[in-house]
Amino acid sequence: MPTNKKKTQVTASPERRRELLATAAEVFAAHGYNATTVRRIADEAGLLAGSLYYHFDSKESMLDEILSAFLDELWEGYDAVLASGLGPRETIEALVTESFREIDRHRAAVAIYQKESKHLAVLPRFHYLTDSQQKFERAWLGTLERGVLSGAFRADLDIRLTYRFVRDTVWVAASWYRPGGRHSPEEIARQYLSMVLDGIAVRV
Numbered sequence: 001m002p003t004n005k006k007k008t009q010v011t012a013s014p015e016r017r018r019e020l021l022a023t024a025a026e027v028f029a030a031h032g033y034n035a036t037t038v039r040r041i042a043d044e045a046g047l048l049a050g051s052l053y054y055h056f057d058s059k060e061s062m063l064d065e066i067l068s069a070f071l072d073e074l075w076e077g078y079d080a081v082l083a084s085g086l087g088p089r090e091t092i093e094a095l096v097t098e099s100f101r102e103i104d105r106h107r108a109a110v111a112i113y114q115k116e117s118k119h120l121a122v123l124p125r126f127h128y129l130t131d132s133q134q135k136f137e138r139a140w141l142g143t144l145e146r147g148v149l150s151g152a153f154r155a156d157l158d159i160r161l162t163y164r165f166v167r168d169t170v171w172v173a174a175s176w177y178r179p180g181g182r183h184s185p186e187e188i189a190r191q192y193l194s195m196v197l198d199g200i201a202v203r204v
Helices: 014-031 038-045 059-082 088-105 107-120 128-150 159-175 185-198
Strands: none
Touching: 014 038, 014 059, 014 107, 038 059, 059 088, 059 107, 059 128, 088 107, 088 128, 088 159, 088 185, 107 128, 107 159, 128 159, 159 185
């Protein structure tokens, strides 16, 4: 007799799910989203390609979960900084430090975001990438403008150019940073902030 039994969905433990997403993130970061196949991710995870579909319905779902988890955590930290009532310089310092902490926690996701966000953002599932980018820009430009108006930053500062410089200088670190290295994210942030805010030349 025919039956209508549905295929049982296998649910990975939270730890195993994190492991699979971490593997997928590293593969996406190394090879690019379009060039990455489910088989390649499964091979890296030690699974048969078909087995991965028991945990995720597509590589798009994996990428979505990787990027949204990264951005949710980023904005949890950023929003706390922006709501804390710090002065402009202190806000920049806190945002840079939080950025390096996120690179430490989500290095592969940051690399994916940098490489893929522009073309992913046109897809309905990833429209939140554009919203996040706009919010990010408002936060940084607003802080820089507040610093110029208050006298904390130079009056002749080109705010948008400064924003792009700081943004690119910080986030490009995902290309070389490795967790557990010689310097903690906080130590790297201090060095970056010293160069950005105080320069590298000896004052005479």
